[in-house]
Every structure is written in C-alpha cells, then in structure tokens.
Amino acid sequence: KAGVTQTPRYLIKTRGQQVTLSCSPISGHRSVSWYQQTPGQGLQFLFEYFSETQRNKGNFPGRFSGRQFSNSRSEMNVSTLELGDSALYLCASSLSRNNNSPLHFGNGTRLTVT
Amino acid sequence: GQQVMQIPQYQHVQEGEDFTTYCNSSTTLSNIQWYKQRPGGHPVFLIQLVKSGEVKKQKRLTFQFGEAKKNSSLHITATQTTDVGTYFCAGVDDMRFGAGTRLTVKP
Numbered sequence: 001k002a003g004v005t006q007t008p009r010y011l012i013k014t015r016g017q018q019v020t021l022s023c024s025p026i027s028g029h030r031s032v033s034w035y036q037q038t039p040g041q042g043l044q045f046l047f048e049y050f051s052e053t054q055r056n057k058g059n060f061p062g063r064f065s066g067r068q069f070s071n072s073r074s075e076m077n078v079s080t081l082e083l084g085d086s087a088l089y090l091c092a093s094s095l096s097r098n099n100n101s102p103l104h105f106g107n108g109t110r111l112t113v114t
Numbered sequence: 115g116q117q118v119m120q121i122p123q124y125q126h127v128q129e130g131e132d133f134t135t136y137c138n139s140s141t142t143l144s145n146i147q148w149y150k151q152r153p154g155g156h157p158v159f160l161i162q163l164v165k166s167g168e169v170k171k172q173k174r175l176t177f178q179f180g181e182a183k184k185n186s187s188l189h190i191t192a193t194q195t196t197d198v199g200t201y202f203c204a205g206v207d208d209m210r211f212g213a214g215t216r217l218t219v220k221p
Contacts, residue, residue, distance in 0.1 A: 033209060042213040043157070043202060056208055090156060100145055100206050102159035 001026060004093050004106035012112045018079040021109045025072050025093030031055075032074040033103065034066060037088040046089075049074055050096070078111075086113045117141075118205050120212030128220050133190040135215035137203035145206045146186045148177060151214070152199040160188075162206070195219050 005024040013019050025032050034046040045058035049068035066076040072093075078085055088110050092103035117140040127133050137146065145164040149157040161170055163179035163186060170177045176189045190197055200214040 035211070043211040045208070045210055048209065092157075100162060100164075102147060102162065103149075103157070103204075103209070104159070105156040107156055 004091060004104050006089075006091050006106035006109050008109060009107065010110050010112075012114065013081050014114055015081055015083060017081050018077065019081060019111060020075055020077045021089055021091075021111075023074045023076075023091030023093075023106060025074070025091075026104055029093035029095055029104070030072050031094045031096055032068055032072065033092045033094075034074070034076050035090045035092065036060075037090055037108070038086075043090070046076065081113045083113050086111060118203060118210050118212045120203055120215055122215055123213060124216050124218075126218045126220065127193050129195060130192050133193050133197070133217055135188050135201050135203075135217075137186045137188075137212050139184045139205055142183045143186075143205045143207060144183075146179060147204045147206055148186075148188055149202045149204065149211075150199050151202065155199075157202060160201075190217075193217070193219050195221055 007022045031050045033048040036044045046060055047054055047066050048056040052068045063079045068074045088108045090105050090108045092105045094103050095101040119138045121136050125133055145162055147162045148160040150160055151157040161177050166183050167181045168179040174191045178187045186203055198219050200216045202214045203212045
C-alpha cells in the first residue's frame with residue numbers, strides 16, 4: 001500500500017508570493033491533517049479535513065487555507081508569504097479520527113521563503 | 115483549546131542509560147498517541163493509550179497513561195543509538211502535539 005505522498009518535496013518562494021502544496025493520502029483514508037514544523041515551535045496543527053469538510057482548525061492566520069477533494073486528496077495554500085512561513089509542512093492521513101486511528105505522515109514539503 | 119506540554123525539550127544520554135519523557139495536559143484526554151521522528155524523517159506512530167492507568171510495553175519502551183488521563187510518559191530502558199530522534203505525544207481529541215523531546219545518544 002502506498003504511503004502518504006506530498007508534492008513538491010522542496011519549494012523556494014519569495015515574500016509576497018503564494019504557494020500550493022499537495023497531499024495524497026493512503027488509499028481508503030478519508031481524514032487529512034496538515035501541520036507546520038519549525039525547529040523552535042515543534043508540530044503546529046493547521047487544519048483537518050474529512051470528506052471534503054474542514055473539521056478542525058488551528059491558530060493560523062487566514063493566509064493559510066486548505067481544501068479536500070472527493071478522492072480525499074488535499075491541498076493547502078499560503079498566500080502573501082512571509083519569511084516566518086519557512087518551515088516543513090507535513091500532511092498526515094488517517095482512516096477516521098473519530099475511530100482514534102493513528103496518523104500516517106508524508107515526508108513533507110520544505111518551504112523556504114526568501 | 116487543549117494544551118499538551120512535554121518535557122524535557124532535550125535529553126542527551128550515554129548509550130545504555132535510561133530515558134524518560136513526560137507529557138502533561140491541561141484537560142482530561144480521551145486517549146493519547148506517541149510518535150517518533152528520526153532526524154530528517156517524518157513522525158511515525160508508536161502507540162496509543164486509552165485507559166486510565168494503562169501501561170504498554172514495546173521491547174525497551176514503556177508507555178504509561180496517568181490515572182486522571184491528564185499525563186503520560188514514555189520510558190526507554192538502556193538506550194541505543196537507534197533510539198535517537200524526537201518523541202512526540204499527541205492528544206487525540208484535537209490532535210495537538212506536544213513540543214517533543216529530542217533524544218541524542220552518545221555511543
């Protein structure tokens with residue numbers, strides 16, 4: 001079974017630009033969560049989607065948005081990039097959080113904002 | 115929202131020494147999950163604890179869930195260099211992660 005796939009692996013953008021990251025969950029997984037990981041802040045929860053609906057949202061500004069498609073694939077978008085947005089963005093899928101199933105993480109997209 | 119605090123932030127041990135990381139929540143948790151992230155890798159699920167006072171073992175790793183379901187610990191006996199990484203706890207209710215404990219092991 002293929003794992004969680006995130007594209008692209010690396011991205012370099014300049015301040016003010018916008019970026020879209022993609023995540024393909026494990027087949028059959030309907031829940032997709034996004035996390036931002038930085039050395040000083042650990043894993044910060046961005047949002048979670050289930051069946052194309054956002055179920056939970058972290059404390060990030062509105063510049064961070066996401067969506068989920070009918071095939072459970074998910075994208076997250078960051079507009080008006082700031083230097084502080086440089087981080088590793090991790091996507092995780094699970095069967096269903098209501099069943100308390102474990103999160104399966106992808107390898108992440110490393111975003112650098114210059 | 116739920117706050118999950120994890121200590122210590124860093125731990126450096128000599129190979130063969132024991133290691134413990136602690137996770138504390140401001141609210142009662144339905145259950146808790148533990149993950150390990152190797153350097154350069156992504157978090158990998160280790161275990162889930164559900165019951166009050168539960169203790170689970172995986173070889174040299176022992177996981178505990180407090181009686182009040184507000185705290186948890188991970189103990190590694192006789193650390194090895196393969197244990198190097200960052201260990202995270204996560205409250206399942208809203209999947210907020212602790213800041214993690216970064217373990218380094220000196221051979």
